[in-house]
Amino acid sequence: MLYALRDQDGKITALTDRPIPDAQPANPSDPEVMAFLSLDGDNFAASDFLDESDLGTIRILEDLIDTLIDQQVIRFTDLPQAAQHKLLSRKVARSLASPDSMDAGESDYVRDNMFIQDDEQLF
Template sequence: MRIGGISYRGDMYIKRNHQGMIEAVSLVNTPGFDEQLDLQAPELQAFLNQYRLASLQSLEQSDQAMVRVLEDLIHLLIEKGVIRFTDLPDAAQRKLMTRRELRGQQQGIDLLDNDDSLIL
C-alpha cells in the first residue's frame, strides 16, 4: 500500500471509538493508538476504503465548484473583451456551450418544480 507516496507493508496502529469501530490509523505507536492490525486485515481495509471514498467525494465536489469558477472567469473575460469566445479551442467552445445548455435546461426544470402555475 502507498501512504504519502511511500510504499508500506506491515502492521498499522489503530484507535477505536466507544463502539469498538476503527476511528483513526497511525503508522507509529502513539498514545491512543495501542492496537496493531495487519495492513491486510479486512476491518482495516474497510476503514481505509471508506476514507478513500470520502476523500474522493470531497475532491469531486471541489472539482465541480472549480469548474463553475472557471466558467464564470471565462465568461467575464469574454464580457470584458479580454478574449473572444472564438479564441478558445474548438473542444473548449463545444464543452462550454454544452454546459451552458445543460444549465439552461436545469434552470427550466427548477422553475417547473417550484409548483408554480404556468399561465399562458
C-alpha cells in the first residue's frame, strides 16, 4: 500500500509505504502520484522504467558497499568471491573509462585489491 502526505492545497508533498499520521492511501497509478514521481503517467511502463533505472541503482549499491567497507561495517572479504570479482571488475572498468574522476584513495583501493587471477574473466 502507498500513502501520501498532502499540503494545505491537497498537493502531494511526500509518499511512504507505511501509514503515518496524516497520510492518506494513494493509488500508485494515480496521475498525481505519477506527477510527484516525475513520471509520465500516459506513457509510463513499470517494466521499462525498472530496466532504465537498473544502471543507476547498481551504482548506488556499489557506493553503499564502498561506504560500508570504508566505515568498517563489513570487510570486502566478507562478500562472496563472485561479488568481490564483479565489484573489482566494475571499479577497474570505471577507472579506465574516466581515470580523472577517481580520487587517490579509490585508485589505491583498486590497485591494492587487484587479485583477479589470470584464468578469470575480468569483464
